[in-house]
Amino acid sequence: MRYSSPVLLLVSAAALSGCSEGVLDPKGPVAAAERLILFDSLGIMLAIVIPTVLATLAVAYWFRASNRRAGYQPEFAYSGRLELLVWSIPLMTVLLVGSVAWIGAYDLDPPKPIPSSAKPVMVQVASLDWKWLFVYPEEGVASVNHLTIPVGTPVSFELTSSGVMNSFFVPQLAGQIYTMAGMVTHLNLQADHSGTYRGMSANFSGEGFADMHFNVDAVTPEAFAEWVASTRSSGPVLDAQAYAALVKPSKAVAPFTYRSIAPGLFAGILSAGLQPDDGLCVGYPKSMRAER
Amino acid sequence: MNLLGKLSWSAIPVHQPIIMGTVACIGVIILAALAWVTAKGSWLYLWREWLTSVDHKRIGVMYLVLAMLMLVRGFADGIMMRTQQAVAAGGAQGYLPPEHFDQIFSAHGTIMIFFVAMPLVIGLMNFAVPMQLGVRDVAFPTMNSISLWLTASGVLLTNVSLAIGEFAKTGWVAYPPLSELQFSPGVGVDYYLWSLQIAGIGTLLSGVNFVTTILKLRAPGMGYMRMPVFCWTALATNLLIVAAFPVLTALFAMLLLDRYLGFHFFTVNAGGNAMMYVNLFWIWGHPEVYILALPAFGIFSEVSATFSGKPLFGYRSMVGATMAICVLSYTVWLHHFFTMGASASVNAFFGITSMLIAVPTGVKIFNWLFTMYGGRVRFTVPVLWTVGFMVTFVFGGLTGVLLALPAVDWQVHNSVFLVAHFHHVIIPSVLFGCMAGYNYWFPKAFGFKLDERWGAASFWCWFIGFHLAFMPLYVVGLMGMTRRLQHYDVLSWQPWLLAAEAGAVVILAGIVCQIVQLVVSIRAREQLRDTTGDPWNGRTLEWSTASPPPAWNFAMLPHVGEIDAFWAKKQRVHARQERSVQRREYEPIEVPKNSPTGFVTAFFAVLTGFALIWHIWWMAGVGLLGAAVTLLCFMFRVEDEVEIPAEQVALFDQSHPVEISL
Numbered sequence: 001m002r003y004s005s006p007v008l009l010l011v012s013a014a015a016l017s018g019c020s021e022g023v024l025d026p027k028g029p030v031a032a033a034e035r036l037i038l039f040d041s042l043g044i045m046l047a048i049v050i051p052t053v054l055a056t057l058a059v060a061y062w063f064r065a066s067n068r069r070a071g072y073q074p075e076f077a078y079s080g081r082l083e084l085l086v087w088s089i090p091l092m093t094v095l096l097v098g099s100v101a102w103i104g105a106y107d108l109d110p111p112k113p114i115p116s117s118a119k120p121v122m123v124q125v126a127s128l129d130w131k132w133l134f135v136y137p138e139e140g141v142a143s144v145n146h147l148t149i150p151v152g153t154p155v156s157f158e159l160t161s162s163g164v165m166n167s168f169f170v171p172q173l174a175g176q177i178y179t180m181a182g183m184v185t186h187l188n189l190q191a192d193h194s195g196t197y198r199g200m201s202a203n204f205s206g207e208g209f210a211d212m213h214f215n216v217d218a219v220t221p222e223a224f225a226e227w228v229a230s231t232r233s234s235g236p237v238l239d240a241q242a243y244a245a246l247v248k249p250s251k252a253v254a255p256f257t258y259r260s261i262a263p264g265l266f267a268g269i270l271s272a273g274l275q276p277d278d279g280l281c282v283g284y285p286k287s288m289r290a291e292r
Numbered sequence: 293m294n295l296l297g298k299l300s301w302s303a304i305p306v307h308q309p310i311i312m313g314t315v316a317c318i319g320v321i322i323l324a325a326l327a328w329v330t331a332k333g334s335w336l337y338l339w340r341e342w343l344t345s346v347d348h349k350r351i352g353v354m355y356l357v358l359a360m361l362m363l364v365r366g367f368a369d370g371i372m373m374r375t376q377q378a379v380a381a382g383g384a385q386g387y388l389p390p391e392h393f394d395q396i397f398s399a400h401g402t403i404m405i406f407f408v409a410m411p412l413v414i415g416l417m418n419f420a421v422p423m424q425l426g427v428r429d430v431a432f433p434t435m436n437s438i439s440l441w442l443t444a445s446g447v448l449l450t451n452v453s454l455a456i457g458e459f460a461k462t463g464w465v466a467y468p469p470l471s472e473l474q475f476s477p478g479v480g481v482d483y484y485l486w487s488l489q490i491a492g493i494g495t496l497l498s499g500v501n502f503v504t505t506i507l508k509l510r511a512p513g514m515g516y517m518r519m520p521v522f523c524w525t526a527l528a529t530n531l532l533i534v535a536a537f538p539v540l541t542a543l544f545a546m547l548l549l550d551r552y553l554g555f556h557f558f559t560v561n562a563g564g565n566a567m568m569y570v571n572l573f574w575i576w577g578h579p580e581v582y583i584l585a586l587p588a589f590g591i592f593s594e595v596s597a598t599f600s601g602k603p604l605f606g607y608r609s610m611v612g613a614t615m616a617i618c619v620l621s622y623t624v625w626l627h628h629f630f631t632m633g634a635s636a637s638v639n640a641f642f643g644i645t646s647m648l649i650a651v652p653t654g655v656k657i658f659n660w661l662f663t664m665y666g667g668r669v670r671f672t673v674p675v676l677w678t679v680g681f682m683v684t685f686v687f688g689g690l691t692g693v694l695l696a697l698p699a700v701d702w703q704v705h706n707s708v709f710l711v712a713h714f715h716h717v718i719i720p721s722v723l724f725g726c727m728a729g730y731n732y733w734f735p736k737a738f739g740f741k742l743d744e745r746w747g748a749a750s751f752w753c754w755f756i757g758f759h760l761a762f763m764p765l766y767v768v769g770l771m772g773m774t775r776r777l778q779h780y781d782v783l784s785w786q787p788w789l790l791a792a793e794a795g796a797v798v799i800l801a802g803i804v805c806q807i808v809q810l811v812v813s814i815r816a817r818e819q820l821r822d823t824t825g826d827p828w829n830g831r832t833l834e835w836s837t838a839s840p841p842p843a844w845n846f847a848m849l850p851h852v853g854e855i856d857a858f859w860a861k862k863q864r865v866h867a868r869q870e871r872s873v874q875r876r877e878y879e880p881i882e883v884p885k886n887s888p889t890g891f892v893t894a895f896f897a898v899l900t901g902f903a904l905i906w907h908i909w910w911m912a913g914v915g916l917l918g919a920a921v922t923l924l925c926f927m928f929r930v931e932d933e934v935e936i937p938a939e940q941v942a943l944f945d946q947s948h949p950v951e952i953s954l
Contacts, residue, residue, distance in 0.1 A: 021784070022772035023703045037699045045690045053683045056661050060679050063600070065668040073666035077603040082662060086609070090654030097693060098644040104699030105640035110633070163560055164470040167631060167706055171772040175702020178632045180567065181469065181560045185633035202631075202706035204463050204776040206470055207390045213781070 023171045027197060027218070028190045030108060030174040037104045041097045048093050110177050111186035114154035120188070121150060121224075124266040125159040127166035127179040127201060129249040130208030135238075135266055141231045142238045142265075144246070145214045146255035150224035151194050157187040160270050162247050167203035170216050176202045184270065191218035208251035215255075235259040240268070297907035298479065303457045308392065314368075315455045344886040346433035347843055348418050351440050353737060355415025356730065358444055362407040365451070367803060369400035371796045374761070378793040380779035381786040393778040394461035395480065399450070401464025402484060405580070406491055407447045409718065412726040413587040414443075414498050417526045420733055421502065423834035423841065424520045426511025426850045426857075429884055431504035434926065437890030439494040439501065445894045446491025449901050453483040457905070460484035463776060465573055466547070468558035468566045473551045479905050482551065485544050486901040492541050499533030502526055511833065513852035517611070520832045520856075521604055524611050525590030528618035532579045532586075535622075540576040543569065567632060574625035582621040584718065586614060588725025589656055592681060595674040595728050596660045598828050600667025603856055606659045613652035613659075620649045630698045631705050639698040646696035650689055657682060672828070673747035677728035680755050681720045688716030691766070709769025712762045719758055727751070727806075735827045739839040740820040746809035753802030761795025764788035825950045831859035838948035844881045847941050876945070878938040885934045889926040893919050 026032040063070045106112075113120065124135040135142040147170075149155050159168050161179040169176035174189035191197070200213035219227065236242055238258035243265065305311050329335060342350060372388065373396055380386030388396065422430055430436050453459040460480040462471045471481045506527045510519070519527075547569065549555040556562040558569045597604040604610060626634065626642035660682060669675060691713040694700050704710060727750075735741045768788045773780065813820055826835040836858045837846055854860050864870045900915030902908075 021782075023770045031703070034699045034703050037697060038694065038703070041694060041697055041700070042690075045693060049686045049690050052657065052661075052686055056657075056664075056679065056682045059661055059664050060669055060675075063664055063667050063669050065601075065670045070668075071666060072601070072668055074602050076662075076666040077605055077607065079662075082658075083606055083609050086606070086655050086658035086662075087651070089658070090651040093654075094644075094647045094651055094693075097697070098647050101643040101647065101697040101699070102640045104697055105643055106636045108699045108702075109636040109639075110702070112636075164475055165467060165566060169706075169774070171703060175699070176631050176705060177702070178629070180632075182565075183567075183633075198772060198782070200772075200774060202774045203467075204394075204470075204706075206461070206475065207394065209776065210390065210778040210780065 021172065021198065026172055027193045027195060028173045029114065029192065030189050031172055033108055034104075034175055037100055037108075041100050044093060044096050044100075048089060108175070110175070110188065112188060113156065114188050114190050116152075116154045116190070118153040118221075120154040120156040123147070123149075123155055123157050125157050125168055125179065126266070126269050127159075127161045127164075127168070127205070127212075128247050129163060129206065130201075130212045130251055131246075131253040132168075132199075132201075132212065132214050133246065135261055136228070137261070137266065139228045139232075140260050141228060142258040142261050143231070144256055144258075145253055146257075147199060147214060147216045148224060148227050149191060149216060149218055150221040151191050151218045153221060154188055154190045157189075158266065159185045159187065160266070162269060162272070164205045165203055166201040166205045166212065168199070169202040170197055170199040172197045173216065178203060181272075182270065191216075194218050194220060208249065211252035231257045232259050238262060238265060243269070295908070295910070297903070297909070299456075299906040299908065303479075303906075304455065305458070310388075310392065311454060318451075318454075340886065343891050344437075344888045346429075346437045346884045346886055346890075348422050348430050348433065348436060349737065349841065351436050352415045352417075352419030354440055355411040355418060355443070358440075358447060359408050359411035359415060359726075362403055362411070362447060364803065366400055366403040366408050367799070369396045369403065371793075371800060372396055373400065374789070374793045374796040377777065377780075377789045378786070381789075382781060382783055385779050388778065390778045391461070394776075395459045397776055398460045398463050398466075398480075398484070399453075402460075402488070403450065405464065405584075406488060407443070407450065409584045409722045409726075410491075410495060411443060412722065413529065413584055414439075414495070416591065416726060416729045416733065417502060417529070417587055419737060420729075420834055421523055421526050422505065422509075423736075423837065423845055424523050424832050425506065425509065426514060426833045426846065426852060427505070427509045428845045428849075428881070430501050431509055432501050433884035434887045434889055434932070435497050436501055437887065438893055439498040439890075441890040441894030442494030442497070442897055443491045445897045445901065446487040446494070448898055449483060449487040449490065449905075452902065453480070453487075457483065465577075467573075468547065468550070468564075468569050469560045471547065472559050474560065481547075482905040485548055485551075486905055489541060489544055489548075490897050490901050492537055492544075495533060496537045496541070499530040499537065502530040503534055506530070511850050511852050514857075517608070518852055518855050518857070520590075521593040521607065521610050521614070522587070522590035522832075524614050525586040525593075528614050529583050529586045532583045532618060532621065536576045536579040536583065539572055543572040543576065570629050570632065571625070574628040575622070577628065578625040579621045581718070582617055585721045585725075586617060588681075588721045588729075589614070591725045591729040591732070592660060592678050593656075593663075594832065595678045595732055596663045597856075598732075598830050599670045599672055599675045600664050601670075601829065602663060602667040603831070603859075604659070605662035605665070606655075607855060609655060610659055613655045616652040617649060620645065620652070624649055624696075627696050627701065630701045636698075643696050643698050643701075647693050650693055653689060657686060672731070673742070673744055673751060674728040674732040676748060676751045677724045677731070680751060681724040681728075684720040684724075684755070684758070685717065688713065688720060692717060704769055706774050707769040708765040708773050708775050711775050712765035712769060715758075715762050715765075719762075724754075727754075732828070733834075735820075735822045736825075736834055736839050736841070738817075739822060740813065740817040741822060741827055743809050743813045743816065743820065746805050746812055750802050750805035750809055753798055753805055757795050757798030757800075757802055759795070760798055761792050764791040764795075825948070826858075831856040833858055836861075836950065838944075838950060842941075842944050842948075843883050844936060844941065847878065847881075847945050848876060876942075878942040878945070880938045881936045881941055882933040883936055885932055887926065887929075887932075889922060892922045896922060 026035050122138055124137055126133045131145050133144055134147050159179045161181045163181055166179045167176045168179055173191055177185045177187045195218055197216040199216050235257045237260050239262040376386040376388045376393055457479040460466055462476060466481060466484055469475055506523055546557040550557050550559060556564040558564050558566045593604050623645040627646040630639050695713055731742050731747055768785045773785050822839055825837055825839045833850055896915045896918035900912050903911035903915055
């Protein structure tokens, strides 16, 4: 048991130093603020927890039965002052960490827009079995399993799912949010540095789940405009028919793009979630959802 | 009409060598065990003394046997997952295809929670609570046996899925829409649902039984504030069971209606909403965490007081903290889905309520510390588990508070950081606690102590192995690794997962040490024999009777005048204020009569469950009818108690003298 705290310290030290990816290496304001909250609350609690563990080990060791120098107080079972102390220490800690939690929950609320002079880029996200569809409604293009965003510009996501629940997660840019059929969730993030960041589904969604990851390319606004232009010039069109083909379950899909999108596509995916398509309930028109 | 429903030879996964090999091994072991019982001619003994027993002590022992067997199964699943993730990096696919890997992590979670942790705590409560209360049995002894055997039915069905059909591939929480027919058309989810429905009824009945026992049956003079703390934690746990398990049963009933009759509670379309499932699941699921942890906290309280030679520090504080946890556990469930898009106010509120529960838990840690303060701590195996728990659990609690911060949760939810966290709280509390309880009460159950050296070896292997296996997961979680990955492309995760694999091997050594400890102790039982009934210088009533205790526990019901009644009496005797054993007037004692009701009901429950899973409707009807007839036969029984003559009680007392009796 005496190894416990060193092990933890060692591990956290290794994690802090050796990590050039993930939660501890944020590349945008949201992820950076989330990391700060993680460190703040970790610090507050370690200040209580480490002394407690040391005291436990010290007391257990000193009062071992073979140590006759330790005083034996067989009736010591109550002390009002100590009781007050043992209730107030954790309560104070929780008050402190609770305030951090409260502020963080409001400040970093996923639907909250990121203040910026730049106009946010809008991206509609649908999790399909087992790939990601990213639709840029204002640019009129879409891409699968690859997200391109401009650096220094807020990106505002609307997310849904074609069927099972997934979770959209780019740890270096922001926390995750679930995608659920028939419902829209919102997430805002921003990349402050160019680079390629790993994104993934964080919520298990079936057989092809392990390959449901994608790269996020954060590029300069000029490069982003170029990407949009080149995407518009080639590739297939995403209409109801193409979507019906895309939504069929497939694994480890290589990234590709659509040069244009049919109007109202995202709304279609969303409302498809509200329409029946299983054999047990017939009588409604079939949606653009794929049949299984 | 197809007489066998969906069942056919193709349900047996003959093309999967790993599964078939496992099934063959288990088959050989079961056949060997059956042959051994037959060779020994013990069938009648087994039936009369164990399978039909309604004695709470024997039921407790059987729960523990069940839990230990399932611990091995659950651990096998765990180490297979660790091995898969240790090798399936880069382009490698490992040795488990997704089809199999997904079943393994679902089975691991389901088995560890429902069929290891639950039977462990319920078994120990069964064994110890009535004796600590100074009574002869639980309120409803036959129902107790039904509870045990229904739990065993769930265990059996879950394990049958290994050989016939498949288990759920949805994770142990079985979130819809993934668990709906549309996305999981196989029988896996049905195995999951029916196993847990049947076992869940058993658990609920246990809860009713223990709440009644603790509230209504206590030794004369034992007011609430004189109950041992383990009984308090058992009361809190069983109140939670009674309140939480019906939610789970109703929830699974809704999912079953969706799957069997085309309802739309949680489907993607026709107005279904999976968020409702997630809510209801965790309204059961978070109290469940405390259902498991509270009895373990009770064991730590008993162990720390007994082996420090001191009363528990802050008894009233402990009782208050226990009941505070009991209530607060219902206010925190939303932290399981801060990522589902609730408003900032909702997230902030439930973040803080989740942290609040750390307050009474923290109080408990400090109280155990002060219990050891000023004591004479004997470092026996139960104390090793207790101190090991204290120094490990606080860090698990710390990461729990981190996860209670919505802004942090968004970053580590569903990652292996989360996996590390909940193993970091459940293993030290539930598993370490039950191991402490097993080593602590074993001499009471069988009349000899467990070997100390192998016990200590087991503890150290578990302790070191646990840290080695789960600390790396925190790191990889922060690096962005999500849970339930059959393979991954990020090579920098692999060294950490290899370390975790090594940890799993060390834990395996701990399990082997536990088995060796049991074997060695049985072989050396004459040297380890305890004839006093009080091997640890105990404080509570269970130590005042013989080891193993007679079916009636106490020849005379003890009169309780204070907390730690047995300890107080010993002090008075040693001070020669009281005689050690009073002259006794023996009277005949009524004990509940053994009944096959539990075993037979469970047989029919398995039949029904299996039939429903495979859509064999006639067999489901037969099973339900059989169970109903069995219960009717029990209701119309002629006698439900047998009388132990006074001479037999006197004879037992004389042949098992205890130093001091109450």
